[in-house]
Amino acid sequence: MAVAPPPTTDAMTLLDYPSRFDVTRWPLEVERFLQGTANSFHRSILKNYYRHLLLELSGYWDRIIVPELTVDHPVYRVGDRGTVAVLEGRDAVETFYRETYEARVNVMGARTMNMCVEDFGVTTEAYWTHVVPGQYLIDHRHDVAADTDAHYLMNYNIFQVFAYTSDAKLIGERIYVDSASYTYEKLAPDEVVTPDQARSELAPLLARATLS
Template sequence: MAANSPLITDDAMTNLDFSPKFDVTHWPLGVEKYLAQTEKPLHRAILKNYLRHLLLEVSGYWDQIIVPELTIAEPLYRVGDKGVVEVLKGKAAVEDFYRETYEARINVMGARTMNMCVEDFGVTTEAYWAHVVPGEYLRQQDHDVDADPDAHYLMNYNIFQIFAYTSDAKLIGERIYVDSASYTYEKLAPEDVVTPEQARQELAPILARATLD
């Protein structure tokens, strides 16, 4: 997703196309560019599924992700963070994961920069990730963070993800591993907060064209 260039540090994620301010459209527009350069039919089908999935998730359409058009009947997720791996097996468990994210109003997220590749097995990404989260949520989830409960924060971290697909480009499951030592927090000015409602509106044109055809 980013042009190759000499690395200036020992961290491969620091020298890519980094968005200094969080933009909820930055990630999906990057995936669209990657898709435009992809020729193999299976790889294109996988990327179209991946793109639609991520747009539905960030737009808050959590109940439209684990559907036959996109996902197998019994998906399996493994989510590793802070020394704990949560295993989610089956439609109900995975849907609960997305629903709870939506209900907590932490579904506004995306890669600020990302390495990405697609192969026959699926999609692999390494990203510098960001979540827009309410301060009250941070206070509840991480007692080491002295967050203002009335503010919003950008929660940043490095993440490695593998999305596995069938030979007809249906999602089998995800393996998500967070670098727990990489967390940083930025208090957002009110004008820089992207709410779930704003994200849905900004992503609507991209979602409208993100079909599986």
């Protein structure tokens, strides 16, 4: 018997999201959050965050670690399954984004999330997913059997902190995955969102995601 969640607005308790993945859902939620934010400094941070995420999802990996968005020496900490990868400097962080794009796993997003912005930056906790080819799933999780001709939603809980300077440039990210939360959903062919489809669907959002 299903137990109803207690009265709350906590996204990670409610887990209220459509069953079909929509690559525009998360960006549009961020855009609405930005529109509801009055503090001018927080708006500048969110504009940076919003443009960054759209570039990443659209596969424009070489446009993220640039002077107008990111400091000269960004530092990322990415924790998953008992290890933490520390990425320091432009080359290391840019390689992280390039390899994500080349593996064709840049189609991703929060299916639902908690989000806040403060002077230090942006914090999110999300039920996250990537659209991944079956072979990537096998390479990523050797304990998982997958159809190499199919695509999957790779889901997990994630906590992210995005730190910004006093002039709203990204310093780095601290990303921690709940390794016990991984689940996998095999997609029907008509449910797969390819990187090319994502780039096309996100183009109107990216066009209006300016820093001004």
